[in-house]
Structures are given as structure tokens and as C-alpha cells.
Amino acid sequence: MKETTLIVTANEMLCEDACLLETEGDIPVFAPGQFAMLEVPLADRLLRRPFGIAEADGRSAAFLYQLKGEGTRALSRLKYGDRISAVLPLGNGFPVLSGKIAVVGGGFGVAPLLPAARACKAAGAEVRIYNGFASAEREFLSGLFAKAGSLTVCTDDGSAGYHGFPTAALEADLGGFFPDAIFCCGPTPLMRAAKRLGESRGITTYVSLEQRMGCGVGACLTCTCRAGGHNKRVCKDGPVFLSTEVEL
Amino acid sequence: MNTRVNLCGTELKNPVLTASGTFGFGREYNEFYDVGKLGGIVGKGLTPLPREGNDGVRIAETPSGILNCVGLQNPGVDAFIRDELPFMRSLGCAVIVNAAGSEISDYEFMAERLSETDADMIELNISCPNVKSGGMAFGVLPKSVEQVTAAARKHCKKPLIVKLSPNVADIADNARAAEAGGADAVSLINTITGMAVDLRTRRPVLGNVTGGLSGPCVRPIALRMVRSVYKAVKLPVIGMGGIMTAEDALEFILCGATAVQVGTANISDPMAAARIVDSLEDAMKKYGINDINELTGALAD
Numbered sequence: 001m002k003e004t005t006l007i008v009t010a011n012e013m014l015c016e017d018a019c020l021l022e023t024e025g026d027i028p029v030f031a032p033g034q035f036a037m038l039e040v041p042l043a044d045r046l047l048r049r050p051f052g053i054a055e056a057d058g059r060s061a062a063f064l065y066q067l068k069g070e071g072t073r074a075l076s077r078l079k080y081g082d083r084i085s086a087v088l089p090l091g092n093g094f095p096v097l098s099g100k101i102a103v104v105g106g107g108f109g110v111a112p113l114l115p116a117a118r119a120c121k122a123a124g125a126e127v128r129i130y131n132g133f134a135s136a137e138r139e140f141l142s143g144l145f146a147k148a149g150s151l152t153v154c155t156d157d158g159s160a161g162y163h164g165f166p167t168a169a170l171e172a173d174l175g176g177f178f179p180d181a182i183f184c185c186g187p188t189p190l191m192r193a194a195k196r197l198g199e200s201r202g203i204t205t206y207v208s209l210e211q212r213m214g215c216g217v218g219a220c221l222t223c224t225c226r227a228g229g230h231n232k233r234v235c236k237d238g239p240v241f242l243s244t245e246v247e248l
Numbered sequence: 249m250n251t252r253v254n255l256c257g258t259e260l261k262n263p264v265l266t267a268s269g270t271f272g273f274g275r276e277y278n279e280f281y282d283v284g285k286l287g288g289i290v291g292k293g294l295t296p297l298p299r300e301g302n303d304g305v306r307i308a309e310t311p312s313g314i315l316n317c318v319g320l321q322n323p324g325v326d327a328f329i330r331d332e333l334p335f336m337r338s339l340g341c342a343v344i345v346n347a348a349g350s351e352i353s354d355y356e357f358m359a360e361r362l363s364e365t366d367a368d369m370i371e372l373n374i375s376c377p378n379v380k381s382g383g384m385a386f387g388v389l390p391k392s393v394e395q396v397t398a399a400a401r402k403h404c405k406k407p408l409i410v411k412l413s414p415n416v417a418d419i420a421d422n423a424r425a426a427e428a429g430g431a432d433a434v435s436l437i438n439t440i441t442g443m444a445v446d447l448r449t450r451r452p453v454l455g456n457v458t459g460g461l462s463g464p465c466v467r468p469i470a471l472r473m474v475r476s477v478y479k480a481v482k483l484p485v486i487g488m489g490g491i492m493t494a495e496d497a498l499e500f501i502l503c504g505a506t507a508v509q510v511g512t513a514n515i516s517d518p519m520a521a522a523r524i525v526d527s528l529e530d531a532m533k534k535y536g537i538n539d540i541n542e543l544t545g546a547l548a549d
Contacts (some may be wrong), residue, residue: 044311224301
């Protein structure tokens, strides 16, 4: 991990509150599921923002982010050629497994699952992807996911694909596709559902947690989660945990 | 050009220390740069037994600042001495340990226990705003500042720094009380109690409702307090409060600090303390400072 300057090559709105920031720079090798802390281009904002690394090779990296507050709105104004400081790659990612892998994503949580699905597919896994969005207008990155495995898009309102939670779509498939592992990242209710499904069916389940972060490197102890009666650091001990390790 | 300073008998290669609670025990930042280049590091606040800290959201961002309510999560003094101190000691800079407690006897115990180690100095945390009992309770009234300092002093065989709270009537009175209790130095300021609220949910942002405010937004307050304390006591003063650059550090030294602590900047940028050290000589050159010691307290006010 290191602190480095990235140069913006594209900063594209995917839907009303989702943007994909594409950058170039000297990008260290990363494990799928690791994240980056990006500086916010506002002088009075001190905290970097944690984003999953959606795609990266040695020269480029892409980050999916949600327009949420002043900080991310300032990020969305970055243009081609602008410079931004990043700390990456951080935390522990998903394992790269062969066998049968179910990838379950929700909303902005799909970002770190893209490299995880790709890496498992490259390792010979049969990858099925269940990505959930609020509605058809809020769906993104499906073109890239479709190349990383067999994709089922799910929507909460039924406006596209499967009507319901992606965990429900996976559960409906279990008769024909019983995975060796589930990878999940998304809103807490979805991760709870994945934890419940995985643990009740005896499927090893990995969840990638999100928490308000300070330093992102494990020092400030602000992004904790409960694990076995103790606090663990989401940024350094996670963000990917075995579902059995953490309380959700 | 000289950047060396002597703090309570320990020579620091430069006056840049890290502030407790923002730097762990140095491990994480040592992956980014050689922490040994700093003047020293101050470890995360320790208590006699392990503490899990506060529940819920622990950090919020405010204009030019952050609020935190970690609540002294730490592995306890014994695990620290076993698992962390040897690493800190190996870094090649001064090692200051930060000790907190809930009762006078905790501070006595911590002073005694940490005096048996090879740490260079002990910083007494009587100003943590995020724990219910103790902590800041001792740091508010001058009388209790003197009492807890004197109690720790009796058991402490190392230089004793008392870290002062800004959430008091007159911080100079508390500095005098620490001096009367036998402190060897004072450090200031700890965070200023504040809060952030969410209009949408009508709830406080922080799980602990209130938290400690730090960052550049507190710097003018910290400078004023460092100046006031420098004039009130004969002890060396360690200044902190929103230091982001070498120039900020020099401002604190000008107001009377012998050394400074960098805190929130580490959270904002993992390279911050290293960058401050790296740019210190250039900043000194720019302002015609040949020996950093000549600047201490030299403000013409």
C-alpha cells in the first residue's frame, strides 16, 4: 500500500447518483475486494473517502462512488487531467477460489465484486452473479459483470430482471447451482440475508463491510465492527470477513 | 541548521511527535515510511485492562476538522508491553506512552507499571472527553489535576508529561496545577468537546452523542492556549492542535512549544508527519531560523 497521485482519465455519471471515476497512475498489485482512500478535492474536508476498487491493472484504476454529500459531489466535478491523491490498496480482499462461486451484490456494493468475480473465473471457477438494484434506472456495470460470470440482475421494484433481493434469486437457483462460497457486498440488510442463507445452508460466506472511516490504514480505530464480542477494524482486519466472524 | 531539541532529558532529532490516538503504536504508518525519522511517537492511550471503546459511529467530519469518540479502545497495558512496546522501541525514535484511567489508583498503577519499561516518557491522559468516568474528570479542576499528577508522580520513575484539556475555565491554572503536582512537561491541547447532528434522522451523528473536535479548525485556540501556558509555567510545553504543515509546527514553537504533536493530519494523510519532518528545514530557512531552539517562545507579544 502506498500514497500516490492518480490522474483522472474519465469521470462518468452512470445513473442519477452513481459515478465511475477512471484514473491512471502507478497502481500497485491489488487483491480483489481491497479498497482505496481517495482525497476529496475540497480544502476544508480532511477525511479521504473509502471506495472499492472496481477495476485496476498496473497503470489504471477505476472506482465506483455514490453522490452522497459535499465530498462526493466535489469528486464528481473532477475532469480529465485533474490530479487526486489516493492511498491504496488497503485491507483484506476476497479469496480467489475455483469451484462454484455465487457473487451477491447490492447497489454500490457491486464494485469490489467485479474484480473478485473476474479473478475466480480466471482461476477456473463457475461464477454466477446476482446483482440487486432499487430499480432499472439504478442498474450499472452489468455489461462488465456479464463478462465475469453468468449474471442475474435483480430489482427491488421488479422494473428489470428478477423481482426481489439477489439472495432470493440465488436461493431459488440452489437446486441446480449449489455454490462452494458466497461473496457479498451491499447494504447491511442484504449482507444479513447472505449471512443467513450461507450459514443455514452450510455455504462459506464472505461479506465486505462498510463503515465510516478515518485513516483507512488501521490506526485510528474509528471504523470498528463487532466480531466475537470484540471490536475489529473494518479497514485493516477487513473489509472482507467470513460471515461467521462478524455480527451484522 | 539544528532541528534537535531536548525534551525532559531525551534528545529528539526533530521536534515532531505524533499525537496519541492518531498513530496506533506506529506499525501501520511504518508501512508507509520509516517512522524512525520522526522525533518520536506517542502511543494510543492505555488503561490497566483492555477496553473495547464506544459503540456506534465513532467519527464525523466537520469543516476543517473531525469529531471522534473512540473511547480509549486499547489492548490494556500488559498486552501493550508484551506485544507493542518492543516494536515501538525498535523504530529508532523517542517512545512516549500515553496512560489513562478511571480512578487515581489506575494512574498510580499505570505510572508504576510503565516505569518498569524502556519507554522514554509517560504522558498522562487526564483529558479524554470520550469516556464516562475518569479521564477528563481529573482534567477539569486545577485541584484534581494537581492531585492526580502528584499521585502518578510518586510512582513514576520517568519524565511525566500531563496532557491538558482545553474544556476548562483557564488552561493556565491547570498547567500550574500540573507543575505543582510534579509534572516534567505539559502537552496541549487535547480535543475540544463538540457534536454533529443529522437533520434527516434528527439524531446525533456520533454514537456517543458528543466527541472530541480536532484538526485545523482548533489551531487558533490551541495556539492561544500554548502561549498562555508557556507564560504560566516553567515546564517545557508540547504543542498540538491542527498541525498540518511544517509552518504550522513552527507557529506552535514560536508560541512556546519545545516539541509538537501531529494528530489529525495523520488520519487525513498517512504521509503527513513524514512530510512535516521533510519540509522542516526548508521552512526554517524561509523564516531565517538556524536553530529551532532559538524560536521557542520567541513571539513578540
